[in-house]
Amino acid sequence: MNTLVPILTMGALGFFFAFGLVFAHRRLAVHLDPRIEKVAGALPQSNCGACGYAGCQAMAEAMVSGKAAPNSCPAGGADTAAKVADVLGVRPAEVIKKLARLHCRGTKEAAVRRSQYLGLQTCYAAHLMGGDKLCTYGCLGLGDCVRACPFEAMFMDDDGLPVVIEEKCTACGKCVEACPRNLLELHPTSQNIIVFCRSKDRGPVARKACKNACIACGICSRAVPEAIIIENNLAMITDYKKIPPEKLLEIEKCPTGAIGRLKKENEG
Amino acid sequence: MELFVIFASSILINNFVLYYFLGICPFLGVSKKIDAAFSMGVAVTFVMALTAVVSWAINHWILIPYKLEYLQIVAFILVIASLVQLVEMFIRKTSPPLYQAMGIYLPLITVNCCIMGLALLASLKEYNFPETVVFGVGAGIGFTIAIVLMAAIREELEMADVPETLKGAGIALIVTGIIALAFLGFSGMIK
Numbered sequence: 001m002n003t004l005v006p007i008l009t010m011g012a013l014g015f016f017f018a019f020g021l022v023f024a025h026r027r028l029a030v031h032l033d034p035r036i037e038k039v040a041g042a043l044p045q046s047n048c049g050a051c052g053y054a055g056c057q058a059m060a061e062a063m064v065s066g067k068a069a070p071n072s073c074p075a076g077g078a079d080t081a082a083k084v085a086d087v088l089g090v091r092p093a094e095v096i097k098k099l100a101r102l103h104c105r106g107t108k109e110a111a112v113r114r115s116q117y118l119g120l121q122t123c124y125a126a127h128l129m130g131g132d133k134l135c136t137y138g139c140l141g142l143g144d145c146v147r148a149c150p151f152e153a154m155f156m157d158d159d160g161l162p163v164v165i166e167e168k169c170t171a172c173g174k175c176v177e178a179c180p181r182n183l184l185e186l187h188p189t190s191q192n193i194i195v196f197c198r199s200k201d202r203g204p205v206a207r208k209a210c211k212n213a214c215i216a217c218g219i220c221s222r223a224v225p226e227a228i229i230i231e232n233n234l235a236m237i238t239d240y241k242k243i244p245p246e247k248l249l250e251i252e253k254c255p256t257g258a259i260g261r262l263k264k265e266n267e268g
Numbered sequence: 269m270e271l272f273v274i275f276a277s278s279i280l281i282n283n284f285v286l287y288y289f290l291g292i293c294p295f296l297g298v299s300k301k302i303d304a305a306f307s308m309g310v311a312v313t314f315v316m317a318l319t320a321v322v323s324w325a326i327n328h329w330i331l332i333p334y335k336l337e338y339l340q341i342v343a344f345i346l347v348i349a350s351l352v353q354l355v356e357m358f359i360r361k362t363s364p365p366l367y368q369a370m371g372i373y374l375p376l377i378t379v380n381c382c383i384m385g386l387a388l389l390a391s392l393k394e395y396n397f398p399e400t401v402v403f404g405v406g407a408g409i410g411f412t413i414a415i416v417l418m419a420a421i422r423e424e425l426e427m428a429d430v431p432e433t434l435k436g437a438g439i440a441l442i443v444t445g446i447i448a449l450a451f452l453g454f455s456g457m458i459k
Contacts, residue, residue, distance in 0.1 A: 029361075
């Protein structure tokens with residue numbers, strides 16, 4: 001009898017709460033759209049936030065409710081867009097595959113150092129101090145972008161510059177945000193010509209600071225005036241699609257190599 | 269008067285976090301931003317008030333008459349786990365924005381030991397029904413005050429020059445200790 005009472009009481013309590021919960025679950029059931037789960041399953045689930053939503057779950061909800069297009073996941077690319085579109089029963093839109101590219105070639109040997117930087121080992125802090133390079137526009141080489149990358153698609157080269165591993169880069173844009181000098185930018189993979197410099201110094205100053213700097217000589221812009229302009233002592237590609245392939249060699253006459261085609265390996 | 273003393277003492281003097289050192293896990297885990305800390309505090313207060321009511325009922329109408337006080341811990345775990353589930357379902361149904369705002373903190377309350385501490389302390393102190401309710405609400409408000417205070421300090425701490433070895437949980441625990449010492453000053457208020 002003495003053992004029976006606690007067993008029965010606790011059993012009754014357990015049943016009471018269990019049935020209470022079952023009842024509550026029936027009454028308070030929230031009918032979620034089953035497609036949300038399927039769409040979430042198709043997303044990369046890295047929760048990188050590149051889409052602008054709080055995470056892959058929130059992105060999935062927005063996609064199902066029609067607030068976001070099936071191709072709004074920048075990290076997933078065309079595959080994910082196709083899968084999501086399949087679940088939602090719509091036709092996938094074209095996704096332009098992009099990659100992060102570095103606009104600096106200030107390697108250890110090319111760029112002149114003006115000082116030794118011993119402060120906090122982050123680009124952000126070094127940028128506040130002006131950095132250790134004579135060029136105040138170039139890569140600080142402390143790897144904020146590498147640490148920001150959620151896909152381990154970047155590493156610091158021996159040259160002191162970050163390298164983007166093209167196969168792993170999903171163009172989420174975290175590195176673009178992380179760089180205090182705005183040296184990284186997302187470009188379509190089809191764009192194979194890039195200005196590897198962001199220095200706005202006048203030609204002689206820029207060249208003194210870095211062997212690979214753009215000195216605004218204008219050779220590239222004279223070759224294709226409709227697609228390349230010189231502004232603030234810096235060459236800028238306004239529309240890469242207007243650059244005819246036969247002009248590429250002419251552009252690559254650049255005396256410092258600050259503009260040119262991407263090499264397959266190494267150049268990010 | 270008696271009720272007011274219990275209310276004030278559970279908020280300031282016998283603060284669950286700073287006096288009993290209960291619920292340190294959410295106190296440290298969710299005190300990085302003031303907004304989140306406040307949401308957590310509100311959720312805990314809500315669950316504490318409910319737990320106080322239900323655990324009192326079970327204690328007085330079931331456990332004490334059958335002389336089963338030794339089963340208090342098991343019974344209260346049952347109560348807390350079910351209540352948190354129920355609250356979660358209820359909020360999800362009635363107010364999706366609130367559900368979104370509370371997020372993971374709601375289910376986390378299940379394993380928050382200050383809720384358990386509340387149920388056990390209330391029965392230890394042999395409070396009657398109104399006293400238990402006031403004690404529960406007061407303890408919840410006390411938790412909210414403590415966690416929001418902590419979050420406000422930790423937001424500033426982010427910028428402070430903290431020695432490498434003390435970064436993170438270390439400095440947070442030291443700060444908790446100092447706040448607890450400061451709260452000791454309230455203990456002279458009620459004899």
